[in-house]
Amino acid sequence: MIFKPHPLSTSQLPAPELEEDRKSCRKVGPCGIGKKAIYLNSFYVDRCYYIPFTAVRRVFKRVAMSKGGFSGKGMFASIPYLVVEYDDGQQKQCNFKYENQVDDLLKLLSAEQPQIRLLSETAEAKLEKQKAEKERELRSRPEITTQSQKEVAKLQRAIDYLDQKPQLSENLSRAAGRRRTYQCTSPSYRWVAMAITMLGFVAVAAGIYSFIVHNDFAVYFLLFGIAAVFTFAGFSVLPTARNNRKAIMSQDEQARKQMEDYVKGYPDFPVPARYAHPTVLKRMQRVIEQGRAEEKGQALEIVKEDLKALNSDVKVSQEEYDEVVAIKPMFLNAMYQ
Known part of the structure; x- marks a missing residue:
């Protein structure tokens, strides 16, 4: 390997095993899952560290967000991280650009390394408390009518239908989220990204000039290092073949079209195709079971009103957060129509 990953834990893999495992690891965003280790990123370099699974205690998601989890524009303003706890409680936090990549990595890790806990100790304690509260809420629910029971059953059949092709719902949610994020991003950020990228190119030119005139070697490393930082930082925001208005809008339209074609095969689907997501239907079930409809x-x-009511003063659980992140962009893009 040209760039050998650096071990963070006290335990390490032998060089031949590390090389083979690194080559075969499944990449998810800036990190990766091998057969014997998890590969982690620094702020700028992907998969430059590793921790053998034998040293991993927990791997979980952490989300930095504004108060209550929302921005003033009706969207979650969040920065997703993957946290790996290893050895005697040390932690390595990895930043991700997209939260769904963290979820995908945890899902993959759960399937391949089921012995690793995927929640922090604090989250586990909160989860137990939430389970107890949910049990109390279930016991306090009023008896619903026979008609309401039939409606819940109809929604369950629709959920089962969507679960036959879960990728369609996931694509619908992700495309809607990307569209909403793009629309809420100030155009001034792209000008800043352009300026940062230009600084990177200037640093490259200065480095080449210093090399030609035989300046001190330290100058080369400094200038080329600055160039790499500025260029990569700028490119992550600048429009690309996949990160521009036309591509993002096209992906959203394609995801909705695919879902429309799929739900045509289900007579009298309970929601418009633009809202065809299992989480939407499950929230509708809860509304009926609670006697609110x-x-x-x-x-x-009522689900629409509940989503509208979430603002900067509302604090939500992790479960609620995951649900709203998945579906609220779809409603915002459609203006709750």
């Missing part, structure tokens, strides 16, 4: 139309309207 008796049929699917009313339930959908």
Whole structure:
């Protein structure tokens, strides 16, 4: 290997095993999952560290967010991280650009290394508390009518239908999220990115000039290092073949079209195709089971009102956060129509 990953834990893999494992690791965002180790990123370099699974205690998601988890524009303003706890409690925090990549990595890790805990100790304690509260809430629910029970059953059949092709719902959610994020991003950020990228090119030119005139070697490393930092930082924000208005809008339209074609095969699907996500239907089920609605139309309207009511003063659980992140962009893009 030209660039050998650096071990963070006290335990290490033998060089031949590390090389083979690193080559075969499955990349998820800036990190990766091998058969014997997890590969982690620094701020700028992907998969430059590793920790053998034998040293890993926990791997979990951490989200930095504004108060209550929302910005003033009705979107979650969040920065996702992957946290790996290893050895005697040390932690390595890895920044990700997209939260769904953290979720994908945890899902892959759960399948391949089921012995590793995927929640922090604090989250586990909160989860136990939430389970107890949910049990109390279930016991306090009123008895619903026979018609309401039929509506819940209809929604469950629709959920089962969507679960036959989960990728369609995931694509719908992700495309809507990217569209909303792009629309809420100030154009001035792209000008700043352009300026940062230009600084990177200037540093490259200065480094080449210093090399030609035989300046001190330290200058080369400094200038080329600055060039790399500025260039990579700028490119991450600048429009690209996949990160521009046309591509993002096209992906969203394609995801909705694919879902529309799929739900045509289900007579009287309970929600419009633009909202066809299992989480939407599950929230509708809860609304009916809580006695707040008796049929699917009313339930959908109440789900919309619940999402609208979430603002900067509302604090939510991790479960609620995950649900809202998945579906709220779809409603925002459609203006709750």
